[in-house]
Amino acid sequence: MTRQKATRRDFLAGAAAGSLLAGFPLVPRPAVASATTEPAPAGAAVARVRIYPAIGISRVGSSSKWYYAPEVPGLAPQPEDGDFKDGNLKLKKQVQRFRVYAFDDQDRVIGEVQDAGAEISWRVHLANTKAAWYGFNNPLDNGDLAPGLPGQLRNQFLVRDEVREHMLLIDGGEREISGASVNADGGDPSLGFSDRFWDSADVTLGELRTDDAGRLLVVPADGTSSSPSGAPITSFADNDAWFDDWGDGPVNATVTLADGTKLEAEPSWVACVGPNFAPGIPSVTTLFDLIADLNQKEGWETETEGPISFRSHIYPTFHRLALMSWLTEGAHLRAGWLEAGNFADPAYIARLADPSEDNRTFREEVFATFRDPYNDAPDAYVTEAAKLPYMLGDGVNYSGSPLQWFRFPTRQYEHLRSWAAGDFVDDLEDATANAVGRLEDLSVEQQPMALTEAALEPCSGGAFHPGVELTYYLRLAELYARHGDSTSEPFRIAHGTRSRLLQNVGRLLTPEKAFEGDGDVPPPIGPQMAGDLTRWMGLPWQCDVFSCQQVHMQEDFPTAVWWPAQLPVDVLPEAYYEQVMRSDLPDHERLRFLSNRVAWSRGVSGIGYHASGSYWEGITNMISLWERMGFVVRRPGPVDADRPDGIPDDLFVEVGRGDMELRFDWTNEHGLLPK
Numbered sequence: 001m002t003r004q005k006a007t008r009r010d011f012l013a014g015a016a017a018g019s020l021l022a023g024f025p026l027v028p029r030p031a032v033a034s035a036t037t038e039p040a041p042a043g044a045a046v047a048r049v050r051i052y053p054a055i056g057i058s059r060v061g062s063s064s065k066w067y068y069a070p071e072v073p074g075l076a077p078q079p080e081d082g083d084f085k086d087g088n089l090k091l092k093k094q095v096q097r098f099r100v101y102a103f104d105d106q107d108r109v110i111g112e113v114q115d116a117g118a119e120i121s122w123r124v125h126l127a128n129t130k131a132a133w134y135g136f137n138n139p140l141d142n143g144d145l146a147p148g149l150p151g152q153l154r155n156q157f158l159v160r161d162e163v164r165e166h167m168l169l170i171d172g173g174e175r176e177i178s179g180a181s182v183n184a185d186g187g188d189p190s191l192g193f194s195d196r197f198w199d200s201a202d203v204t205l206g207e208l209r210t211d212d213a214g215r216l217l218v219v220p221a222d223g224t225s226s227s228p229s230g231a232p233i234t235s236f237a238d239n240d241a242w243f244d245d246w247g248d249g250p251v252n253a254t255v256t257l258a259d260g261t262k263l264e265a266e267p268s269w270v271a272c273v274g275p276n277f278a279p280g281i282p283s284v285t286t287l288f289d290l291i292a293d294l295n296q297k298e299g300w301e302t303e304t305e306g307p308i309s310f311r312s313h314i315y316p317t318f319h320r321l322a323l324m325s326w327l328t329e330g331a332h333l334r335a336g337w338l339e340a341g342n343f344a345d346p347a348y349i350a351r352l353a354d355p356s357e358d359n360r361t362f363r364e365e366v367f368a369t370f371r372d373p374y375n376d377a378p379d380a381y382v383t384e385a386a387k388l389p390y391m392l393g394d395g396v397n398y399s400g401s402p403l404q405w406f407r408f409p410t411r412q413y414e415h416l417r418s419w420a421a422g423d424f425v426d427d428l429e430d431a432t433a434n435a436v437g438r439l440e441d442l443s444v445e446q447q448p449m450a451l452t453e454a455a456l457e458p459c460s461g462g463a464f465h466p467g468v469e470l471t472y473y474l475r476l477a478e479l480y481a482r483h484g485d486s487t488s489e490p491f492r493i494a495h496g497t498r499s500r501l502l503q504n505v506g507r508l509l510t511p512e513k514a515f516e517g518d519g520d521v522p523p524p525i526g527p528q529m530a531g532d533l534t535r536w537m538g539l540p541w542q543c544d545v546f547s548c549q550q551v552h553m554q555e556d557f558p559t560a561v562w563w564p565a566q567l568p569v570d571v572l573p574e575a576y577y578e579q580v581m582r583s584d585l586p587d588h589e590r591l592r593f594l595s596n597r598v599a600w601s602r603g604v605s606g607i608g609y610h611a612s613g614s615y616w617e618g619i620t621n622m623i624s625l626w627e628r629m630g631f632v633v634r635r636p637g638p639v640d641a642d643r644p645d646g647i648p649d650d651l652f653v654e655v656g657r658g659d660m661e662l663r664f665d666w667t668n669e670h671g672l673l674p675k
Contacts, residue, residue: 038445039108039110039443039444040106040109041108044108044110045104045105046102046104046110046257046261047103047104048107048266049102049113049263050100050489051098051099051251051265052098052101052447052448052451053096053268053451053452054268054269054491055268055270055271055287055452055455055456055491055492056069056098056218056269056270056271056455057069057094057270057271057459057469058093058094058095058218058220058273059220059273059274059276060093060246060272060274061086061091061092061094061222061223061275061627062223062627063085065079065086065092066092066093066094066095066219067080067084067094068095068096068097070454070458071438071439071450072436072437072442072450072454073288073457074316074457075436075454076280077094077279079092084279085627088656088658088659089627089628089658091223091627094275095217096217096218097211097215097216097217098122098217098218098253098270099112099215099451100253100265108445109444109445109447109448111444112447113255115180115210117257119178119255120214120253121176121177121178121254121255121256122176122178122208122251123174123176123253124175124270125173125175125530126193126272126530126531127169127172127205127247127248127530128169128170128203128205128243128244128246128247128531128534128535129168129170129171129501129502129503130154130243130531130534130535130539131169131170132153132154132164132168132169133535134508135151135235135237136151136238136465136536136537137150137151138394138395138397139394139464139472140509140510140511141475141525145376145398145402147511149397150508150511151509152508152509154168154240155168155241156507161502165500165501165502167199168198169531170195170203170205170243170245171530171531172192172194172195172206172530173193175190177210178214180210180211180214181211181212182209183207183208183210186207186219187207191207192204192207193205193247197228198241198243201228203221204221204222204245205220206218206220207219216251216253218251220247220273221246221247221272222245223244223245223627224244224245225245225542225623226243227239227243228243229241233623235543236547236619237537237539237543238538239539239543244540244542246272246273246274246534247530247534248269248271248530248531249270249529249530250493250495251267251268251269251270266489266492268492271469271533273469273534273541274541274545275566277566277568277600278327278564278566278568278632279631280652281326281327281652282316282320282457282458283320283458283459283460283563284389284391284565285406285409285412285462286456286458286461287457287461287469287470287474288461289411289461290409290461290462290474290475291475292409292411293412293475294474294477294480295482296411297410297411300482300490301490307355307418307424307425308423309427310353310355311428313418313424314352314419314424315428317415318349318352321343323565323652325344326568326632326652327564327565327568327570327571327632328561328570329558329570329597330559330560330561331389332597333558334558336558338386339369340366340369341366344648349428355423355426359422360422364420367416369387370387370416371388371405371406372387372413373407373408373409373410375402381402381404381405384405385404385405389406390560391463391560391561392405392465392561392562393405393406393407393462394464394465396465405560406463409461409462409475460563463562463563465562466536466537468563468567470536476525478494478515478523478525479493480492484527494527495527495529496526496527496532498529501529501531503521503522503532504521505521505524506518509524543619543622543623545626546619546621546622547619548561548563548567567600568654569599569601570597570599571597571598571600571653572594572596572597573598573653573657574630574653576593576594576596577593580593580594580638580647581638587644590644591644600630601618601629603660604621604660605617605618607661627658628657628658628659629657630655631654631656632654632655633652634650634651634652634653635650635651635652635653636649637649
């Protein structure tokens with residue numbers, strides 16, 4: 001194959017088959033790591049309280065219906081009716097629920113603090129400061145392998161800080177809530193986050209509610225993006241005079257115990273971001289993997305002694321790789337370019353889980369198919385290219401950089417190395433762990449960290465250009481409270497104390513200013529304030545969703561991808577699935593439909609015989625069409641007696657796709673209706 005390297009902006013502007021899955025053993029398995037604390041003895045006094053998850057994720061959607069964010073690692077979110085969409089035109093919101101846990105003076109878990117036994121007063125501050133931030137070019141922390149490119153201010157024609165604050169900041173302010181079932185149906189203006197953009201558009205960032213136990217619910221906004229001045233879209237990430245309604249900020253709580261003792265909880269953070277269109281398929285590397293890697297490098301957390309767990313440390317990587325075949329053609333046809341075996345084959349999984357010395361050569365051969373994050377050799381961009389996972393990386397701005405390709409965090413890679421050496425326990429089949437279906441099924445000492453892991457597991461842990469939910473700064477120690485406070489728990493964002501949300505470090509955001517600040521202005525890579533996490537992401541967010549669908553390279557196959565676990569690329573559409581399920585079709589026809597994929601983004605850049613289908617039309621249209629996109633979800637395979645060999649028991653199918661013609665709305669009751 002002839003390979004042509006280019007920057008991501010170049011990609012965006014230029015916008016023999018493997019065997020079918022034989023059986024599908026990779027059902028979701030709760031994969032909860034061992035607790036880092038012990039349960040407290042009965043009657044232990046409360047010494048401190050903490051909010052969990054340490055970082056929470058809500059996801060936008062315009063429907064009034066919603067579902068909870070995941071609370072058990074390894075399990076996908078579960079809407080009550082099983083659907084992530086409300087019809088074909090609206091997405092349900094993902095709502096992050098926060099809980100408080102009590103600990104004794106030896107940091108042992110006592111249990112969850114609920115409204116019935118104590119009063120919890122929650123305080124949340126949400127803001128969106130994207131329009132007042134700097135444009136994105138590439139990460140600023142990759143050194144000489146992919147030097148950081150300075151970014152100019154967005155909307156730089158607004159010069160004075162006072163004007164930029166007034167016109168560009170969407171500051172929802174701090175809101176407070178306490179008690180059980182408060183604002184249960186939503187709509188209380190005193191619990192909503194809103195502000196004015198461009199001195200003309202009222203923008204809502206979400207609202208607060210509580211559940212029947214007094215736990216905090218952060219309900220995100222609708223996913224709206226607009227330009228009050230009618231400005232055109234000119235960039236995948238940096239569009240002047242535009243806003244969207246993402247937001248983020250600190251989560252605090254004051255707990256008053258039954259005896260009157262008041263305790264300030266160790267705080268948390270919440271980010272309200274975009275949808276996850278394949279909620280049952282985690283990224284090969286997740287945000288939890290990324291931050292856990294940092295914690296280990298900094299010595300904030302250490303691995304437990306002894307062999308690692310196949311179920312917790314190894315199986316998730318193979319599980320995610322197997323599921324990638326439902327999201328990208330490169331993974332679907334993997335056997336044609338990399339002899340890594342079928343990660344969905346029960347027999348193959350059994351061999352992977354075998355720690356015996358006789359099986360070592362096999363494990364080492366599989367391990368060699370994974371990209372080596374330590375290889376910085378001049379030819380690494382070639383020798384490491386066609387390895388797992390076949391995804392683009394941070395450094396696509398630089399031809400010849402090994403960071404053109406996605407790299408595992410070293411912790412995840414070292415787990416694979418230990419697995420290859422046989423230093424692991426085969427604990428995949430664990431009836432007790434398999435029975436876990438909700439947080440309360442876990443032991444009390446497992447629950448706090450499980451909440452943090454479950455919140456971050458569905459988020460992409462790379463590549464960061466800029467990313468899906470959040471970006472590269474989450475792998476940097478300066479962002480975390482533990483960096484300056486040895487008593488703080490890992491995973492917790494450091495809360496800033498600047499006098500204003502606006503942060504201006506000069507005309508260019510350089511790597512030096514990102515880490516050192518500018519005079520009296522503290523560095524952006526440091527303690528955070530409301531709006532600081534999401535400001536680095538694309539504006540408006542929908543443009544980057546489409547732009548990463550159009551990565552074309554000068555080769556026959558495979559095509560490298562960005563973030564298929566959140567933004568699918570090549571999918572099995574529902575119409576094909578229906579043909580696979582037909583018992584009256586010949587076997588070869590059913591298998592033909594199963595083996596083919598279509599573009600998830602089809603129709604976004606235009607439809608019709610003479611549609612131009614340009615890149616710019618696509619990223620502009622996605623602002624209106626994003627809720628019409630389909631979700632990739634698990635569906636049962638056929639059960640007829642004549643089902644041909646090679647059709648799995650479960651398939652991942654694109655469902656809920658709306659009509660892409662902008663002039664019409666589609667409803668099941670009335671068909672096509674002119675707007």
